[in-house]
Amino acid sequence: MLNTELWTELTPEEWLDREYAIGLAAAREHGVPFLASIGYTPDDLREIGPKVEAAGVDAIEFSIHYLDPTRLVETARALRESVKVPIIAKLTPHKGDLGELAAMIEPYVDGFACINSYGPTLRIDVDRAEPLLGSSLGYGWLSGAPIRPLAIRSVFEVARRVQKPVVGIGGIVTAKDVIEFFMAGASLVQVCTVILLRGQDYYTKLAKGVSDWLDAHGYEDISQVQGLYLKRLGLKV
């Protein structure tokens, strides 16, 4: 999938009062955590972080997608000093060595998420010689199955470097993809594009598929495959 979404069109109040209320109520009903995802500058995080924390979220993810990497430490510290809930740094594949970046901010965060969409990218409608997307220059960000090998490598690169947990995201389509992320060092996964394409019910199918795969391969628990590839290479015990 290619997308040109830059920022949300809802105001912070619309998010906090309406959208978060819906999400938090559902999370409480089902006994699962509710995470907020925000960005981008240190000032933004100082302002928005305490507001989403006060709304009752269990953790906050902050994205570095549009951030100058030289401001990374300053940004992580700004959020760390503004909220008490666990914080997760969401890393982007086009910012250099992600293991290096993760190590720099590890003291300030509780975990990492890899990866955001890749790009920018461009597609042209050749019949009209016009861009397929409506952004300036037609640029957009790539997600879904094509970025999975990049995401798997990124999770591996971060997981081998840091001690804190890594959330894997990028191109998950099947249950086997989830297993692959866990083997690369993830201890949680997120899913975006495949849900946009197949609908919300697909979460349940994916979760069941993971259980079935583990049963079929003689594993009692997903923790048994977590970091298996790192262990195989002797990079983690």
Ligand SMILES: Cc1cc2nc3c(=O)[nH]c(=O)nc-3n(C[C@H](O)[C@H](O)[C@H](O)COP(=O)(O)O)c2cc1C
């Ligand atoms: C339409 C769309 C909008 C997105 N908006 C955001 C965003 O606002 N912040 C963010 O951190 N990631 C955003 N992403 C990236 C996803 O969270 C995810 O990191 C990426 O799409 C890779 O996962 P996937 O292949 O499962 O979609 C967006 C992705 C899509 C497809």
